[in-house]
Amino acid sequence: MNIEQDPNAVIDIAYIAVGRRSAAGSAQALSALSSTVTQQGVDISSSSSRVTSLENSVNSTSNGLATKASTKSLNSLSSTVTSQSNTQTAQARSITQLQSTVGEHTSQISQLANSTADSNGKISATYSVKLAAAQNGLQYVAGFGLSLDNNSGVFQSQFVVAADRFAVIRDVAGNVTSPFVIDNGQVFIADAVIGTASITNAKIANGAITTAKIGVAEIDTLRIRGNAVTIPTSASTSVVSQGSGIGSWIGVIAVAVTMDQPGHIQVNFSCTQSFGHGIRDYGFRLLINGGVYASFSGTWADGFPGIAYSLPVDAGTYVMQVDWYGQDANVSIANKNLFAMGAKR
Template identity: 35%
Template sequence: MTYTTKSVVVAGQGQRDFDIPFPYLDASHIQVRVAGNAATWSLVTSGRLRLDFPANAGNAVEISRHTTIDSALVQFQNGAVLTAEDLNKAVQQTLFVQQELSDLYTSSIGNTLVQIANANGVVVTDPSNIVSMIAEQALNTSALASFNARVADITANSQSILLAQTQLQNLTTTVNALGTFNGQGIQTVLQNETSQRIAGDTAITTQLNLIGAASGDGKSIILNQGTVKVSPTQTLGDYISGVASSLASNLAAIQTETQTRADAVSSLASQYTTLAARTSAAESAIVTNYNTLSTTASTQAQALSSLVSRMNAAESSIATNYTTLTGTTSTQAQSITTLTSRMSNAESNISANASAIAANTSTISANYSTLSTATSTQAQALTALTSRVTAAESSIITEANTRSSADTAMAQQFTLLGAKRADGQAWILDESKVLVDGGNTSLGTRLSGLSAAIGNVSSALATETTARVDATGALATSLTNLQTTVGNNTATISTLQQTTNGLSARYSVAVNINGHISGFLLNSSGATSTFAVVADNFQIVSMNGATALQPFSVTGGKVYIDSAVIKDGSITSAQISNVTIGTAQIADASISRLKLGDQVVDYNKIADGTVTGMQQAYNGSIMNGNGGWQTLVSFTVPMDYPGDILAMVTLKQGFTAGARNWGARIKIDGVMVFSSGGSAIADSVALSGKRSVGTGSFLVSVEWYGQDGSLYVDAGLASLISFRRYK
């Protein structure tokens, strides 16, 4: 997989914003140079920076990464819980440093060796061969060009001499025949010509000896480094010796630096190997957790679905009961209104009686002196009675009424006992009534009540019991209300018991504090029954006084279970934000979509298969939607044996203009193994899938669809993780 640690961009006039072409762990690891000078800058996004001062047109802007190597970004401790983020950061620090060192080696050694490559481009590393190569390069200078020109002249002269000898042999016969030439004998002329040519050849040989001598095979010339000069004052031998000395010094420095860096790379490689082993162990735990949570989530989802169905049925029954109770309450309210009217009349009578008693008290007081001679017992009794009547203004009203006609017989008894003062009052009411109407209806009711009040503080108890029989059925009802009021706060407890026609029975208790109701309802129709609870918290306490247990709670229409053991069940759809699993044993599991927030696993087992070789990558730059599918992250997974490739994806999207359509899918070797989509604002996506493959290398990728440019995934917010599971 290719990577980059540095980029050079030619700036336009006034340009300030530039893309960051590589991933990094911290902004302090990024260096920017403009025209060779360090520049100040700030981050616009995680994948884009802005210069504090704009660059000039044509300036080279160099953006490079320099990951810190003097300290570890993650400090591991024995017993610590290793998170994927910690492992990724540690591995990425090592990987980034190796990438940067590799680029540094390539740049440094490449620049040094570029001058000692042979004509075929092969770099020469042997010291003796390096000297020969330098000599060869030196001979390719202007001095060598001059030497080659003179050698070419000698070669041409040699060819001329050979040609002349051939011609001489061909002309010998003719010359001998001619005898003389220009008054000289032909032999003399030839001897003179030969002497001149020998002298010329001797001069050429002398010059050649200054340059060098022929090799043993006669196919090349061995240079005389003491006589051949590269300048008027420096011989070729001195020049080569200087170059060799400088090269030896540079080569020693290069070898020292290479060894130092090799040691550093070896140390980093050792650390990377250790981290890789720990990462492999963590991968196994993660996959085990993943499978465990899959089964647990499926089981819990089914249980929750069943519980939701039961709660829906209970809510429907409660609503029906509430409607019935509302009608009953309305009837009772009318009865209470009638009773209030009767109590008002009784109060008027009590007040009249109180006035009469007061008048009698005045008379008794006037006659007291006359009756003082009476017995002390009568005087004391009268004094006590006067005191009690004056202080309490108590009154007792008892009314009995019996009426009978040809069609109806009714008997009613009403008793009211009360006491009233300016600062408080108390009442006891008992009313009983029986009614037989034409043989069609038989009714018996009894209403009892207690009431006490001082100022704005009051309490009351009312009980109504009804037994009714008519041509259509029978009804028995008992309703009890307890109520206390202090200021604007009122607390009421209502208990209803009712049976109808021998076919249905109902029992309910409601506790009402200022309109906030809690209670339960038992209802049976013979064929079906209902037990409904209205409560914010539901607790169970054993008889031995143990700590109260709250098995579940209902908040916002959802049921929350703190701790549950489900022997057998399934969950259709689950979202688990925080889970701790002590021991997990999983045979097989399948998850269509699972969201995991945080997890801690103490011990786990995998039934079949070995998971190894985790790979993870993030998107290096921001990606905006364009109405089509785009590849966010991809890498190749090597498989040494047949098995499964498991892939998990998490990505967070950004929305700048409201809800937009989006989609995400995982592909393994070009085959889509999972996809999802939606249109909600700020959707976070979690995908997982697998594919069975043979041996070889397979491309794993996550592709993303955004409706338009207002939908985006910022750099580093898309993560692709793969695992190998060999069969």
């Protein structure tokens, strides 16, 4: 038949089928091949397909119950090219299905591949594998799908997996490891390098963090190696110190802070001071590495004198000491507390 003379020509080898049926079982094989060209006005369509189907079944009786076991295999290939309303479209498709059933128990594998392109620039390619099972009235599904298309105007690819457990396996000389596993909705990563992460809730058993910026932290126990963050340091004593004369300074308490980079040191001192009777002189001063940075003095004043001081420092170790004098033994101080903290920012 000359297709050029007859644009509506159809070549169709409908099917070739062989088979055998009996009460105990059956077997069937079907192969179909078709090629068609059709035209309606200016619209033209050309398509070809090939289908192969195999089916087998066996009927048996066990313990008085009839059971049927069957298998089905299907392979279909098709290609179509159309020209419609000044748009040309080409499509190719492949479908493979395998199914096995015994009684009410069924397993199935389906594979689909499809590619499409048209003269308007739309392109689509998809590939999927689906595994299905049925048992006791329940359906179970697993599989994956891979696609690439520009239907939204830009190319977008997708890889979607449906599985209870997904793992990436690495085999080196027979040593099998899994660097990445998703098991029942939980992700397990053996080793990860993450550029930027946004984490709502984190549970870290053992973490090594180079740089961290934490807005609000609630920590039961904080241990910082190498004093990388300056820990506040303090000293306190309830020992009573008695005056021994004006200008006779007594070192009453001291602490040290080590800074590994420039910053500020904040110092706070407090105590209780008592006078026996009459007017007596007293004085306080703050020394940092032997130099006087703050001082004050006065006369008879029972109460809670204190010192608060802050200064910029370079990297190094700084010893903060508070000195005090009282005019005589009728002046005394007790409950002395000195607090110092280094701030790096």
